[in-house]
Amino acid sequence: MCSLVSWRDAVTELQSALSDGLDPAGQPARTAVPTARGELLLMPGEHGGMAGVKVLSVAPGNDALGHPRIQATYILMDSETLTPRAVLDGAALTTLRTPALSAVAVDELAAPDAHRLVVFGAGPQAEGHVHALRAVRTIDDIRIVSRSPESATALVERLGEHGIPAAVGVAGDVSRADIIATATSAGSPLFDGAMVRDDAMVVAVGSHHPERRELDPVLMRRAMVVIEDVPTALREAGDVVLAIASGALRADRLVPLGDLIRANGPRGHRPRRAGPVVFKSVGQGWQDLVVADAVYRAFRRGRSSVAAT
Numbered sequence: 615m616c617s618l619v620s621w622r623d624a625v626t627e628l629q630s631a632l633s634d635g636l637d638p639a640g641q642p643a644r645t646a647v648p649t650a651r652g653e654l655l656l657m658p659g660e661h662g663g664m665a666g667v668k669v670l671s672v673a674p675g676n677d678a679l680g681h682p683r684i685q686a687t688y689i690l691m692d693s694e695t696l697t698p699r700a701v702l703d704g705a706a707l708t709t710l711r712t713p714a715l716s717a718v719a720v721d722e723l724a725a726p727d728a729h730r731l732v733v734f735g736a737g738p739q740a741e742g743h744v745h746a747l748r749a750v751r752t753i754d755d756i757r758i759v760s761r762s763p764e765s766a767t768a769l770v771e772r773l774g775e776h777g778i779p780a781a782v783g784v785a786g787d788v789s790r791a792d793i794i795a796t797a798t799s800a801g802s803p804l805f806d807g808a809m810v811r812d813d814a815m816v817v818a819v820g821s822h823h824p825e826r827r828e829l830d831p832v833l834m835r836r837a838m839v840v841i842e843d844v845p846t847a848l849r850e851a852g853d854v855v856l857a858i859a860s861g862a863l864r865a866d867r868l869v870p871l872g873d874l875i876r877a878n879g880p881r882g883h884r885p886r887r888a889g890p891v892v893f894k895s896v897g898q899g900w901q902d903l904v905v906a907d908a909v910y911r912a913f914r915r916g917r918s919s920v921a922a923t
Contacts, residue, residue: 757783807833
C-alpha cells in the first residue's frame with residue numbers, strides 16, 4: 615500500500631503537517647521494552663483526526679539467522695472511536711517516511727542548486743534517501759559509500775535500473791558534496807567533519823540510541839544543528855548527546871525543523887548562514903501517522919474510482 619504515495623507526496627504531507635502547526639514535542643515518545651532476544655518498540659501518534667501506532671521488533675541475532683533485524687506493523691485508527699482503519703507494513707512505511715522527512719529538511723535548508731550527493735550506507739534507507747532527495751533537488755552526481763563494496767555496487771546497480779546514475783564512492787568524497795546522507799548502523803563517526811564544505815548539508819538518520827553517532831564533534835561544532843524537537847534529540851540522538859558531552863555543541867543551539875518551516879513559510883525566504891547545516895533525525899511516531907494517513911486516503915480514493923466505473 616505504501617507505493618500508493620509518491621516520494622514527492624510524502625514530502626508534501628510532512629511539510630504541510632509541520633507548517634500547519636503539528637508540534638513534534640507534544641507528540642508521544644517512543645517506548646522500548648526489552649525482551650530475551652532484543653526489544654519491542656511502540657511509536658504512537660495522533661494528528662488530523664487520526665491516531666496510530668507502529669509496533670516494531672528489533673532482534674540483533676536475526677542477522678545470523680537470515681531474518682530481518684527489524685520488523686514492524688502499523689495500525690491506523692480514527693481519533694474519535696479508535697477504530698482500526700488500516701494495517702500497513704511498518705518496515706515499508708519507515709522506508710518511505712524517514713527519507714521523506716530528510717527531504718523536507720533538505721528542501722528547507724540545502725542550497726537550491728545542490729546536485730552532488732554522497733550517501734553512507736547501502737540498505738533500504740540509503741536507497742530511499744536517493745529517491746526522496748531527488749524529489750526536491752536536481753541531483754545528478756551520486757556516490758554510495760559502504761563498508762561492504764559488494765553492497766555499494768548492488769545499490770548502484772539497482773539505482774541504474776531506475777535510470778539513476780551513481781557510482782561507488784569513498785569517505786573523502788564528502789569534500790565535494792553538496793548533500794551528505796548517513797544511513798548506517800555505525801556507532802562512531804564515518805568521516806572527518808573538517809572536510810565538509812561550509813555550504814553543504816548533512817542529514818543523519820542512522821540510529822535513535824544516545825550512545826551511537828555517525829558525525830564527529832568537529833562537524834557538530836561548525837554546523838547549524840536542526841532536529842525534530844529538542845527533548846527527543848537530548849534523549850535519543852547520539853550525534854547530539856555526545857557532541858554536547860564533548861563540549862562541541864550547546865543545547866540552546868538546537869533548532870527544531872518545524873520552527874524553521876513555520877517561520878519561513880512554505881518554500882519561503884531562507885536566511886543566509888555561515889557554515890554547514892546538519893539535520894539529525896531519530897524518527898518519531900507522528901511521521902509514521904502522517905504518511906500512513908496519506909496512504910490510507912490514497913487507497914480510499916483508488917477504491918472510490920474503481921466503484922465509480
